[in-house]
Amino acid sequence: MSARQPGANDRPVYLDYQATTPTDPRVLAAMLPYFTEKFGNPHSASHRFGHEAEAAVERARAQVAALIGAEPREIVFTSGATESNNLAIKGAARFLRAHSRDAAPRDRIVTLATEHKCVLEAAARLAEEGFALDCLPVERSGLVDLERLAAAIGPRTALVSVMAANNEIGVIQPLAAIGALCRERGALFHTDAAQAAGKIPLDVAAMGIDLLSISGHKIYGPKGIGALYVRRRPRVRLMPLIDGGGQERGFRSGTLPTPLCVGLGEACALAAAEMAAEAARLLALRRRLLDAVTRRLPETQLNGDAERRLPGNLNLAFPGIDAEALLARCPAVAASTGSACSSASIEPSYVLRALGLDAAMAAASVRIGLGRFTTEAEVDFAADALVAAIGDLKGR
Amino acid sequence: MPDRLAYLDHNATTPVHPEVAAAVAAALALGGNPSSVHAAGRAARRAVERARAEVAALIGAEPDDIVFVSGGSEANQLALRGCGRERFIVSAIEHDSVLGAVPEAEILPVTADGVVDRDALARLLAADRRPALVSVMLANNETGVIQPVAELAALAHAHGALLHCDAVQAAGKLPIDWRRLGADLLSLSAHKIGGPQGVGALAVAPHLELRPAQRGGGQEGGRRAGTENVPGIVGFGRAAAIAASAPAENARLAALRDEAERLLRAIAPEARIFGAAAPRLANTLSITMPGVRAETQVMALDLAGVMVSAGAACSSGKVRPSHVLRAMGASAEEAASAIRISFGWSSTPEDVAQLAAAWGALYARAGKGRGEAPAPLPDPPPLAGGVGAPQASAA
Numbered sequence: 001m002s003a004r005q006p007g008a009n010d011r012p013v014y015l016d017y018q019a020t021t022p023t024d025p026r027v028l029a030a031m032l033p034y035f036t037e038k039f040g041n042p043h044s045a046s047h048r049f050g051h052e053a054e055a056a057v058e059r060a061r062a063q064v065a066a067l068i069g070a071e072p073r074e075i076v077f078t079s080g081a082t083e084s085n086n087l088a089i090k091g092a093a094r095f096l097r098a099h100s101r102d103a104a105p106r107d108r109i110v111t112l113a114t115e116h117k118c119v120l121e122a123a124a125r126l127a128e129e130g131f132a133l134d135c136l137p138v139e140r141s142g143l144v145d146l147e148r149l150a151a152a153i154g155p156r157t158a159l160v161s162v163m164a165a166n167n168e169i170g171v172i173q174p175l176a177a178i179g180a181l182c183r184e185r186g187a188l189f190h191t192d193a194a195q196a197a198g199k200i201p202l203d204v205a206a207m208g209i210d211l212l213s214i215s216g217h218k219i220y221g222p223k224g225i226g227a228l229y230v231r232r233r234p235r236v237r238l239m240p241l242i243d244g245g246g247q248e249r250g251f252r253s254g255t256l257p258t259p260l261c262v263g264l265g266e267a268c269a270l271a272a273a274e275m276a277a278e279a280a281r282l283l284a285l286r287r288r289l290l291d292a293v294t295r296r297l298p299e300t301q302l303n304g305d306a307e308r309r310l311p312g313n314l315n316l317a318f319p320g321i322d323a324e325a326l327l328a329r330c331p332a333v334a335a336s337t338g339s340a341c342s343s344a345s346i347e348p349s350y351v352l353r354a355l356g357l358d359a360a361m362a363a364a365s366v367r368i369g370l371g372r373f374t375t376e377a378e379v380d381f382a383a384d385a386l387v388a389a390i391g392d393l394k395g396r
Numbered sequence: 397m398p399d400r401l402a403y404l405d406h407n408a409t410t411p412v413h414p415e416v417a418a419a420v421a422a423a424l425a426l427g428g429n430p431s432s433v434h435a436a437g438r439a440a441r442r443a444v445e446r447a448r449a450e451v452a453a454l455i456g457a458e459p460d461d462i463v464f465v466s467g468g469s470e471a472n473q474l475a476l477r478g479c480g481r482e483r484f485i486v487s488a489i490e491h492d493s494v495l496g497a498v499p500e501a502e503i504l505p506v507t508a509d510g511v512v513d514r515d516a517l518a519r520l521l522a523a524d525r526r527p528a529l530v531s532v533m534l535a536n537n538e539t540g541v542i543q544p545v546a547e548l549a550a551l552a553h554a555h556g557a558l559l560h561c562d563a564v565q566a567a568g569k570l571p572i573d574w575r576r577l578g579a580d581l582l583s584l585s586a587h588k589i590g591g592p593q594g595v596g597a598l599a600v601a602p603h604l605e606l607r608p609a610q611r612g613g614g615q616e617g618g619r620r621a622g623t624e625n626v627p628g629i630v631g632f633g634r635a636a637a638i639a640a641s642a643p644a645e646n647a648r649l650a651a652l653r654d655e656a657e658r659l660l661r662a663i664a665p666e667a668r669i670f671g672a673a674a675p676r677l678a679n680t681l682s683i684t685m686p687g688v689r690a691e692t693q694v695m696a697l698d699l700a701g702v703m704v705s706a707g708a709a710c711s712s713g714k715v716r717p718s719h720v721l722r723a724m725g726a727s728a729e730e731a732a733s734a735i736r737i738s739f740g741w742s743s744t745p746e747d748v749a750q751l752a753a754a755w756g757a758l759y760a761r762a763g764k765g766r767g768e769a770p771a772p773l774p775d776p777p778p779l780a781g782g783v784g785a786p787q788a789s790a791a
Binding site: 012014016019020021022023025028031032035036037039040041043044046047048049050078079080081082083085086116117118119121122124125215217222223224225241242243244245246253254255256257258259260327331334335336 | 401403405408409410411412414416417420421424425427428429431432433434435436437465466467468469470472473491492493494496497499585587592593594595609610611612613614621622623624625626627628691694695697698703704705706
């Protein structure tokens with residue numbers, strides 16, 4: 001429980017945990033020695049500073065692997081989830097098209113309209129290269145229609161990319177069912193788990209996942225680091241995006257940033273240890289916030305499935321309210337109108353539009369992300385501030 | 397365990413400057429996604445833009461010229477594959493990340509001193525009219541030899557070619573004015589200049605339309621998607637500012653290097669120093685101990701607490717002789733006996749003395765110099781690999 005007054009001292013209440021998370025002080029403490037006294041290049045094979053850094057990187061790799069039920073050598077460190085998604089999608093598709101031994105070419109990609117921009121853009125690049133792209137709609141709940149998905153995956157499908165949890169509405173897709181469909185039809189299954197990893201249990205074996213993207217800064221680790229899980233049995237092959245020194249088994253060249261790897265590993269270990277208790281705590285906070293708002297503003301609508309969503313996510317539509325104006329009127333609450341990448345642009349969220357919201361409702365929606373350092377007092381403060389600001393806007 | 401450690405492998409990575417580490421730690425604690433519009437996001441955005449100006453200032457560029465990436469390898473890949481050209485001419489001594497990005501490239505030879513052959517570039521450019529990209533590094537990572545990039549850029553431009561310059565090793569060690577240099581694209585890495593690993597930059601001339609390799613959220617002006625590595629970028633900016641404000645550092649490093657060179661030459665007059673006759677970075681020394689393999693030297697030095705690297709980096713688990721030294725006409729045997737010694741901000745005269753003592757002791761044990769019977773030298777053990785991973789090159 002924070003002793004200070006929420007929203008005081010010009011420090012807004014931070015409710016934008018899907019945009020980024022503060023680095024956990026325990027993560028920071030684990031990282032700091034690797035900037036200074038243990039600074040070696042993990043690829044320097046010839047001296048102890050290199051060995052020390054390499055050992056730290058490998059420990060971190062094992063921590064990341066353990067979070068998702070993988071083996072350490074199935075983890076490739078990258079600069080973040082955007083790179084992981086690009087590497088998984090372009091790398092796997094390009095390799096398969098060049099090397100598939102199937103009778104028909106594997107030249108189709110299946111994905112969802114609500115994927116993160118970097119998945120959609122990577123798929124669009126493949127479309128420019130001659131791949132056929134099936135970008136499937138989602139249900140009103142934000143969930144994929146499994147029958148429609150099954151129909152879309154055929155013998156020419158190289159890759160299916162469906163995110164584990166959505167970054168705007170927090171909706172969790174049925175990964176195990178999708179994995180089974182892909183396995184049955186011989187397509188690779190990639191999931192962007194930037195938002196889901198560390199928040200909900202993930203198991204690459206049980207869910208039939210071949211490629212899985214992780215981001216450091218969404219799970220209380222540092223920015224500038226991510227990971228891609230690449231299945232080894234049966235082996236998934238990729239064409240690398242960055243060539244060079246051959247680091248990361250040739251999947252991803254470039255000196256590994258030891259402190260960032262250590263930070264991601266520590267963040268994964270903490271998330272794994274605290275996931276169940278933290279999920280319960282966040283669910284209670286989320287219920288408290290939602291109740292406080294809907295009690296006073298019964299017309300409020302929840303965007304996306306109410307049950308199958310990340311414990312820390314809410315996405316609320318306030319009919320008749322311009323969300324931009326609302327946030328501007330509420331500077332003591334740091335929330336957002338959509339994903340951070342596009343929040344500088346004013347166009348309404350394509351994710352919300354894909355759920356069937358009209359432009360007005362999409363523009364009336366606010367994403368609220370709760371996380372590890374969110375307190376009851378902050379939630380109460382934020383609910384009061386939002387309700388008061390909406391009252392002001394309506395009264396004008 | 398020796399009493400003191402002498403880290404002389406700054407070209408592989410530099411220890412993070414304490415002031416940089418403090419700035420990185422502060423930025424890690426700050427939080428905020430620079431694309432978010434709320435106060436936390438705006439603070440992160442300001443930090444990124446301040447760092448962008450600091451990095452730009454290091455090379456005399458405008459802040460808008462700078463695209464932050466995850467490191468030197470990505471910068472090189474983005475430059476080569478994003479420039480829109482289909483014909484590539486690269487020097488024989490480029491880093492693996494350049495050579496690997498464009499395996500189809502035509503190769504520019506270098507002289508025995510390790511300097512790119514200007515006439516060869518003129519011939520290649522004249523032989524084929526297709527618009528090319530020429531990629532030449534500003535200073536080599538193994539020998540430190542400085543390339544005549546301004547002259548090569550002028551030649552390239554006269555033939556309608558673009559020039560990319562990998563300045564990863566040169567930045568912070570040489571004054572760079574990127575407009576005078578005439579490069580259209582220039583790669584930088586933070587961890588070679590006292591900044592953190594995991595961040596680098598590509599400078600892109602305003603007239604170039606870069607084709608992004610990584611698309612998504614539209615960060616970095618659409619040129620490189622992905623949430624910015626704010627603490628890394630802040631640390632990079634700080635390191636760039638420190639490097640730009642320490643012109644006397646070069647003279648100090650030159651004195652250390654020259655003293656090391658003098659001492660090692662006195663021990664082994666027959667040693668070859670690569671690039672000795674060419675302009676070189678003040679901090680780099682590439683030297684052979686004839687007849688003694690680099691891995692043996694590196695291990696003996698490591699036991700004595702002195703950290704250097706083999707001139708021959710390896711990327712497949714087995715050692716292969718350095719392509720850089722081979723391109724300078726070194727025999728396979730000669731290249732396999734070269735080590736790289738590289739100084740940096742943490743280096744001291746005591747490091748030099750420790751290096752000379754350890755190298756001299758090995759030289760004596762190897763039976764060199766005074767005609768003694770050579771003492772048996774153990775075969776180098778196999779290099780430590782990652783988890784099932786082949787060893788990758790470190791610089």
